[in-house]
Amino acid sequence: MATLLLDRITVALRSYELELSLEVGSTLALVGPSGAGKTTVLRAVAGLVRPRAGRIAVDDDVWFDGPRGVDVPAERRRIGLVFQEYALFPHMTVRQNIEYARKHGADDYLERFRIAHLERARPAQLSGGEKQRVALARALAREPQVLLLDEPLSALDAHTKTAVRAELHDLLSTLDIPVLLVTHDFEDAAALADTVGVIVDGKLRQTGTPSGLVAQPADSFVASFTGANLLHGDAEPGPESTRVRLDDGSVVATADPAHGRVVLAVYPWDVTVASEPPHDSALNVIHAPVRSIAELGNRVRIAIGPVTAEITAESLRRLALVAGRPAFATFKATGTRVVAEHEDR
Amino acid sequence: MRRSLLAFAYVAAALLALAFLLLPILAIFAHSSPARLVQQLSNPVVTDALEVSLKTSVLAQLLIVLLGTPAAYLLASRRFPGHALAVTLVELPLVLPPAVAGIGLLAAFGHFGLLGSSLHAVGITLPFTQSAVTIAVAYVASPLYIRQAIAAFEATDAQLAAASRTLGAGPARTFFRVVLPLARGGLIAGLALSFARGIGEFGATIMFAGSLQGVTQTFSLAIYAEFARNFDATLAMSGVLVLFSIVLLVALRIGLTWQRSSSTGSPSLFGLTSSS
Structure with missing residues (x-):
């Protein structure tokens, strides 16, 4: 499996600076309170925000290198980003949304994500769970090197959330690419990821397995955040x-x-x-x-x-x-x- | 008792206002028999004016859309020093008295104007030609389109443009497949407003282009030129413009409804936001 590497990435945020290094092998969840800079990390990896310094690479593909002036445009980085509110194109059908990411072979994705019966529907007609499946299908249809998920469960109501979480967990375990997800909910992070990083005020406070964080919280914040x-x-x-x-x-x-x-x-x-x-x-x-x-x-x-x-x-x-x-x-x-x-x- | 009196006053005021707004329009069609009006439509003054108006308007609106759309997108999605000033300047022709706009155009492109001698040197003479009508219309009407277009682009969801980028689409594909379709309603509304303003253009056109039948005499100018000579012809032309205005009004409504249903959020250029 490939490795996504973030090496001392710095991004200026409104009131402080985001600064972190990460190594994502399988599935890593960044958790933290809102405003901690979690989404900014994803946007930096996707190429939607330009860091001030640092290096972002997937194995030998360097996407960003501050000192060397490398900054691959977003459309040329092979990433799949699932936005918090899914960002499905409202003027396209489900099929067209997926075909936007890949011209041929949309059928495979429609079937794999059980949305074939919705192919002619517009996003506005879909339920939260369905929207997420379309967004995941669209992101993966690009055959990305890295999958990024922004608060994958927060747009869902409590009732669907549990089912979707299990579904998402199964999906993530079948993927053989690094997955970086961010969430404000430690339970979601623990359910979905092998490794959890707690991020506060733009800095990584502690990284470990979910049970490791619970057993040895680095400080009172991590302890309280883990419940x-x-x-x-x-x-x-x-x-x-x-x-x-x-x-x-x-x-x-x-x-x-x-x-x-x-x-x-x-x-x-x-x-x-x-x-x-x-x-x-x-x-x-x-x-x-x-x-x-x-x-x-x-x-x-x-x-x-x-x-x-x-x-x-x-x-x-x-x-x-x-x-x-x-x-x-x-x-x-x-x-x-x-x-x-x-x-x- | 008092309450019903108040209700009556509201209804009476509303009916009065509506009657006041509709009466002149109805009068245009009621003044002469429909047959006489239709007959006037083959009057050469009317057909010439129709041709001039159509040609110059279509050309002017084409110019406005081709140049105004990218300008509006830039103003909607980028923040740069002098941004507020640029937006204000774009709106200047909107508040400028049309006669002043006409004088300004003459002072810029006339024989003795700022660019007049340079234009003359390359064999271009603008004043009192059909091109002058197009320029006058474009000058006066463009702010209406650009303003509406800025609002339309600002209302498109920046996340969607960002999503498009992450799905492998470059700036051009993102613009044409995502941003433009989402802003479409607002752009159509802006075009309807701009068209209406252009068709009604009078002051700037008569100063900069004159009123020569078959060359620069538009519908609006012909209505003024004919009303002492052939009142039926002016009524016929006015009737045509009323019908045209209704079409534009419907286009405007449809456009604004589309816009509302398809967009939310704040703007950004091709989904990119600067981090500093």
């Missing part, structure tokens, strides 16, 4: 574990050594919920009113005091929890991680 609860407090080494006095006065234990001001990351799936005081090995028990209960499909997120726990809908029914009534949230000392505080902009 962790952040607990702020003062740490004091104890005889067996570190004691952390949280800002709300409660004390929790962590297995990580720490001293002074710290941030603890606790993932929702490491938190168990009970309506009665628990008797188990978990050292940390938070007894507080249930702040909110949010159902996400078959999973439920329950906020109890400073932490959010994730349990199944079935457990929720068994526990008979009600918002406003007290409950117990417990987590093990080994289920906490001390992370470096991220300075917010």
Whole structure:
């Protein structure tokens, strides 16, 4: 498989400078809050934005080289870019959209993406999922060396999103070209990509496998972005574990050594919920009113005091929890991680 | 009670305004019998004027579209120092009194004008020729097309042009296959406006081209020249122009509807945005 290489790419953005190096082998997802410069990275690779410096290459094909003055025009870079809102040509049919990318052999793509029955439809008549299939078919019809996806799931409603995500995952696993996708949703990134890079303020904060980022978040931002609860407090080494006095006065234990001001990351799936005081090995028990209960499909997120726990809908029914009534949230000392505080902009 | 009085006042005012706007148009057709008007259409003054108007208008609009479209696209998609000034200058002929435009054209292209002697040297004389009519019409009508075209290009979605580039289409193919079809409605609307203004052109034409029957006498000029001599002929010509105006109005409506349904977003040149 080819490798897409971004070497110290610099692009001036409105309030800061985007600056990063990336090596994309199979599928890499850039995640970050909106305005972090994710889309700009894709536009730079596509040749729609000219970086101030750096180098972009796919194996031996150099598309951009600042010092050498190489800047291959967008239409001569073999990339497939799927835009966030798909950017299908509204005045062309589905077939014409695909034929725009390749004169012959559009039929293969119409069939492969199950849009043959829509070939005469105009984009305005398509559903979100169908539009995405057309956009993917059109991007791949060019036989690109690299596939770029800009927020591939954000234009879809929650109902279709899950199905499309699985579909997209299957498609990406069959491709033998580097795929670079950007999203603001860590879950989407984790579901679609082997490698995830967290980008903040135009800089790459941490890169790793989705489970690697969760296991060892580089700082509180990455931890919170990957879904962790952040607990702020003062740490004091104890005889067996570190004691952390949280800002709300409660004390929790962590297995990580720490001293002074710290941030603890606790993932929702490491938190168990009970309506009665628990008797188990978990050292940390938070007894507080249930702040909110949010159902996400078959999973439920329950906020109890400073932490959010994730349990199944079935457990929720068994526990008979009600918002406003007290409950117990417990987590093990080994289920906490001390992370470096991220300075917010 | 008071409420119904107010409602009545609204309806009365609306009817009065509508009647005021329609009355002169209806009067053109009501003044003489239709048969006499149709008969006037074979009057040589009328046929000559029709020929001059058609020839010069079509030529002028062709010039406007060929030069105005790229100019409008550039102004819509590129930001450069002096951009606002350029857009304002394009609109200047729109607010200029037509007689002033005529004098300006004479001062520029006349025998003793700025370019007059150079043009004369290469054997070109413009004033009081049919070419002068075309130039006067193009000068006065072009801002209407260019303004509308800028708006149309600005309304086309920049992402679509960018998508076209990423699909392997160069700037030319992107323009003709994506940008132009999407801006089509607005361009047609602009052309309708420009055509209407050109057909009605009077002041600049009479100053720069005169009113010679069969050479520079357009419909509008002929209506003025004939109205003391042959009122039926002026009515016939006016009737033709009313029908023509209705056609343009319909074209304008259709154009604007198309434009609205096919575009959103902000402009960029061939999908490229500068990063600095």
